Amino acid sequence: MTPHPTALQITDDKRLAITWSDGPTLLYRVKALRDACPCASCREKHGPKPPKDPFALPLLSEGQLQPLKLEGMRPVGNYAYSIAFSDGHDTGIFTFEVLRALGEDPATA
Template sequence: MSAIPEQLKLLDDGRLWIEWSDGVQLVYPVRDLRDSSPDALTREKARLAAEKPSTELTILAPEELAPLRITGMQPIGRYAYQIQFSDGHDSGIYTYEYLYSLGKPLPPSD
């Protein structure tokens, strides 16, 4: 994969929009990005949840109750972005290849 992001913007509905160097335009629902974070803690939580679903209720912090949004994106060299979310999560490094794979085609109405 050799495509790199050429343009990025947050759409009015909060989704991330990226135009890639190969001309492809993809959108990213924020929840999908957050749930797909490549950091070790998120991966471990997903693994444990798949192995043994919990019947316990989770207590959420106030920032987790608010609508999830992207609060910042920092380039990491010329290969990735670190995305900061409104729930405080900021440890995932999204390589261009991984980010590209998570995108959804831009619907015709957008």
């Protein structure tokens, strides 16, 4: 049986801590979660990129200018969480398997 989260909390240093049903508590950096977002638009952004104009500057939204935070997590069935980030992104569905793989052991994090 796949381990599942039994507790979620934000640590003092603003990381997500997930306690898993088989015992360990793993830590998650918000930026690492955002960078690993599995939604279709994020996967597309991480794929091959066309050549860019070397003189063009990216435009950032107000949300992208602020420190990235978790705004909320919502269960999706019995297998995943949808995570809302402070930059307005909330379409990624993080399966328990993906979350488990992204976690860091507090002893080494």
